[in-house]
Amino acid sequence: MSRHSGITGELPLDDEIGREQEYVSMLYHRLDELREQAARRLTEELRTTGGTRQAQSQRDSSVRMYAEQVEQFSAVEEGLCFGRLDGEDGSRHYIGRIGILDRDGDLDPLLIDWRAPAARPFYLATAANPQGVRRRRHLRTRQRKVTGLNDEVLDITAASPTGHEELTGEASLLAALNAGRTGRMRDIVETIQVEQDKVIRAPLPGVLVVQGGPGTGKTAVALHRAAYLLYTYRRELATRGVLLVGPNATFLRYISHVLPALAETGVLLRTQADLFPGVQARRVESAEAAALKGRTVMVEVLEAAVRDRQRVPDEPMEIEVEREILTLHPETVRVARDRARRSGRPHNLARPLFDIEIVHALAEQVADRIGADPLGGENLLEEADRAEIRRELREEPGVRAALDELWPVLTPQRLLADLYADPDRIAFAAPMLTPDERALLHREPGGWTPADVPLLDEAAELLGEDDRAAAARRERIRALQREYAEGVLEIARGSRSIDVEDEADGGEILGVTDLIDADRLLERQEEADRLTTAQRAAADRRWAFGHVIVDEAQELSPMAWRLLMRRCPSRSMTIVGDVAQTGALSGTPSWREALEPYVADRWRLAELTVSYRTPAEIMAVAADLLTEIDPALRPPRSVRSSGVPPWDRTVTADRLADELVAATTREVAGLDEGRVGVIVPAGRIDDLGAAVTAALPEAAVGEHPELESTVVVLTVAQAKGLEFDSVLVVDPDRIVAESPRGRSDLYVALTRATQRLGVLRPTTS
Numbered sequence: 001m002s003r004h005s006g007i008t009g010e011l012p013l014d015d016e017i018g019r020e021q022e023y024v025s026m027l028y029h030r031l032d033e034l035r036e037q038a039a040r041r042l043t044e045e046l047r048t049t050g051g052t053r054q055a056q057s058q059r060d061s062s063v064r065m066y067a068e069q070v071e072q073f074s075a076v077e078e079g080l081c082f083g084r085l086d087g088e089d090g091s092r093h094y095i096g097r098i099g100i101l102d103r104d105g106d107l108d109p110l111l112i113d114w115r116a117p118a119a120r121p122f123y124l125a126t127a128a129n130p131q132g133v134r135r136r137r138h139l140r141t142r143q144r145k146v147t148g149l150n151d152e153v154l155d156i157t158a159a160s161p162t163g164h165e166e167l168t169g170e171a172s173l174l175a176a177l178n179a180g181r182t183g184r185m186r187d188i189v190e191t192i193q194v195e196q197d198k199v200i201r202a203p204l205p206g207v208l209v210v211q212g213g214p215g216t217g218k219t220a221v222a223l224h225r226a227a228y229l230l231y232t233y234r235r236e237l238a239t240r241g242v243l244l245v246g247p248n249a250t251f252l253r254y255i256s257h258v259l260p261a262l263a264e265t266g267v268l269l270r271t272q273a274d275l276f277p278g279v280q281a282r283r284v285e286s287a288e289a290a291a292l293k294g295r296t297v298m299v300e301v302l303e304a305a306v307r308d309r310q311r312v313p314d315e316p317m318e319i320e321v322e323r324e325i326l327t328l329h330p331e332t333v334r335v336a337r338d339r340a341r342r343s344g345r346p347h348n349l350a351r352p353l354f355d356i357e358i359v360h361a362l363a364e365q366v367a368d369r370i371g372a373d374p375l376g377g378e379n380l381l382e383e384a385d386r387a388e389i390r391r392e393l394r395e396e397p398g399v400r401a402a403l404d405e406l407w408p409v410l411t412p413q414r415l416l417a418d419l420y421a422d423p424d425r426i427a428f429a430a431p432m433l434t435p436d437e438r439a440l441l442h443r444e445p446g447g448w449t450p451a452d453v454p455l456l457d458e459a460a461e462l463l464g465e466d467d468r469a470a471a472a473r474r475e476r477i478r479a480l481q482r483e484y485a486e487g488v489l490e491i492a493r494g495s496r497s498i499d500v501e502d503e504a505d506g507g508e509i510l511g512v513t514d515l516i517d518a519d520r521l522l523e524r525q526e527e528a529d530r531l532t533t534a535q536r537a538a539a540d541r542r543w544a545f546g547h548v549i550v551d552e553a554q555e556l557s558p559m560a561w562r563l564l565m566r567r568c569p570s571r572s573m574t575i576v577g578d579v580a581q582t583g584a585l586s587g588t589p590s591w592r593e594a595l596e597p598y599v600a601d602r603w604r605l606a607e608l609t610v611s612y613r614t615p616a617e618i619m620a621v622a623a624d625l626l627t628e629i630d631p632a633l634r635p636p637r638s639v640r641s642s643g644v645p646p647w648d649r650t651v652t653a654d655r656l657a658d659e660l661v662a663a664t665t666r667e668v669a670g671l672d673e674g675r676v677g678v679i680v681p682a683g684r685i686d687d688l689g690a691a692v693t694a695a696l697p698e699a700a701v702g703e704h705p706e707l708e709s710t711v712v713v714l715t716v717a718q719a720k721g722l723e724f725d726s727v728l729v730v731d732p733d734r735i736v737a738e739s740p741r742g743r744s745d746l747y748v749a750l751t752r753a754t755q756r757l758g759v760l761r762p763t764t765s
């Protein structure tokens with residue numbers, strides 16, 4: 001179907017590369033001009049001060065725009081232009097990371113953004129459906145130099161060299177797949193495949209579930225979809241932003257370079273642990289405790305925990321007020337409590353109603369005494385006198401203390417910490433749980449776990465925000481503003497280094513940092529709130545995102561789904577995952593079950609069927625296990641073979657560490673470049689990690705291991721979503737035994753390799 005050639009059939013390869021070099025150099029020249037122009041304008045805007053409030057605000061948005069432009073033009077430096085489409089009508093278009101117009105702004109761009117409709121045939125055209133394309137050319141570049149090219153002539157009569165009828169840009173694709181891994185995910189913008197393109201460019205509204213086996217590009221697709229949506233629906237998403245949720249911090253670091261390389265910085269990347277502003281949930285707890293906290297029964301538990309804080313005393317309470325003792329009867333409190341509850345307001349917002357009732361009752365006592373008619377007639381006080389008494393009572397420390405005791409204003413953190421710390425409170429709030437389950441909730445204060453985050457969020461809903469929460473938010477926003485101010489200066493410094501290089505050409509520009517410091521910039525920002533949408537969203541628990549993307553979504557608990565749905569009232573979501581890889585005990589084995597409570601059956605399913613990571617030899621091993629997990633599940637088809645069969649070796653238990661070190665050393669020696677992943681049972685990460693790092697000091701292990709190390713030792717939970725050139729899986733039986741979802745964990749472990757897989761099994765004898 002397609003012809004791959006070193007010679008294009010028109011010009012010798014070198015000449016052809018030379019011609020492409022001319023074009024690519026021209027594009028870089030134009031990119032430099034645009035970047036310099038943006039940097040110059042940024043500097044000019046930052047130098048200008050004064051003017052009306054409106055002028056300041058306009059200037060501030062210009063500063064943001066130019067700062068973003070400088071950032072974007074720098075981000076697309078590597079691989080700026082990667083493709084060319086020759087039409088049957090003789091047209092010729094270059095495809096790249098951003099769109100570039102010529103100086104006159106002619107309609108025909110010099111470079112077409114990969115997300116633009118005009119670029120789409122680059123990804124979709126096949127010999128059977130050429131879409132007006134005669135030839136697709138992939139350009140390979142290193143820095144600004146064209147190093148090679150691959151052509152596909154979309155000619156139905158030409159034979160396919162590999163029989164992969166469905167692949168587009170096959171030579172470039174295979175080159176990308178066979179390249180050594182660096183510990184950082186790369187973008188796939190040059191070689192997006194047809195089934196992936198359909199997901200990436202699916203319309204914005206509604207819930208789209210992307211189900212696909214290991215290595216089918218779900219993460220890659222999720223990231224490119226974020227970039228596509230921000231480009232195509234910029235107006236809709238500019239103010240509301242896009243949230244991308246990943247399974248853990250290591251994974252976010254792994255993917256963190258992809259969107260900047262696609263010149264998109266407007267996506268907020270977060271783990272579940274970071275979704276409650278002001279809380280960093282790093283505490284560790286048992287899988288069972290996390291699973292319990294993920295169940296929706298916790299909504300009832302929290303509701304009861306809040307009710308428990310709305311107290312009615314058993315005995316009358318005595319309150320001292322200016323040397324006088326007032327008595328608060330349980331019945332008075334009960335009536336006040338019931339009225340406040342009936343308002344239906346969240347706890348903290350109902351407190352004023354409770355206060356009114358209680359203060360009113362106490363004021364009546366005072367009025368009865370001081371307004372009593374000595375002759376036995378009606379009380380002598382007017383309503384204005386009573387109002388004054390109520391006002392004074394509110395200020396009384398004794399009254400305030402009583403109100404705080406009976407109906408305390410609570411933060412979510414206070415509610416949850418008090419609940420966990422006290423078995424009696426747990427017993428009151430969770431009668432529906434078993435004693436063992438209640439024991440799982442009990443713990444001393446001191447940090448939060450990721451499974452606490454949806455509970456904090458739920459508690460925040462039940463409590464309503466009090467003033468302290470709002471003040472905390474203002475403080476967080478201020479901190480982010482400072483960060484932003486520093487970021488702008490950083491960009492300005494970056495742009496300056498480009499300018500400095502150009503000084504030889506007479507292009508000297510006065511540096512931004514010569515004119516303004518972070519504090520002054522911050523002052524100006526406070527006048528005109530100029531945070532990026534993502535930054536504002538990060539600080540605000542009640543932010544409603546324009547679109548939410550969830551990766552490894554099978555791991556989300558029902559409580560986590562509730563949180564995410566609150567963040568996305570428009571239900572515009574992309575949910576990416578593989579139900580066969582579910583490891584969390586409260587994770588989902590079925591998309592229908594997870595989504596039904598929120599959108600019933602109004603969601604679309606897209607499936608990715610081809611694995612780009614895992615070679616056929618390794619996928620065959622994983623496929624046997626998949627059948628055990630669920631005979632109905634089908635493994636993805638591997639796009640390539642490595643020619644290296646996986647090995648599986650049994651060693652005596654006492655030799656395991658030594659054998660592992662020896663095998664790791666061999667794998668490292670066998671790789672030119674690239675990374676080795678050693679996946680071990682969670683219960684052996686400490687000793688086996690220590691053994692490997694003792695022998696190979698460059699190896700990384702720990703809570704957040706450095707993925708760019710040659711060797712990384714990690715658990716399955718840490719390895720989720722990652723990949724390595726060579727993978728050693730240690731003690732698979734124990735990995736399976738460690739969790740009720742152990743077989744899915746092993747499936748994840750076996751599918752992390754791009755080239756080679758080895759399995760080490762200890763025996764007891």
Ligand SMILES: Nc1ncnc2c1ncn2[C@@H]1O[C@H](COP(=O)(O)OP(=O)(O)OP(=O)(O)O)[C@@H](O)[C@H]1O
Nearest residue numbers: 188191192193214215216217218219220612613721
């Ligand atoms: N079209 C493509 N072109 C080049 N590389 C690709 C393409 N699609 C996927 N890949 C590569 O395949 C590998 C696996 O992709 P990715 O991590 O997105 O898969 P996944 O479906 O999320 O896997 P898992 O379920 O195991 O987390 C990555 O190295 C990715 O860059």
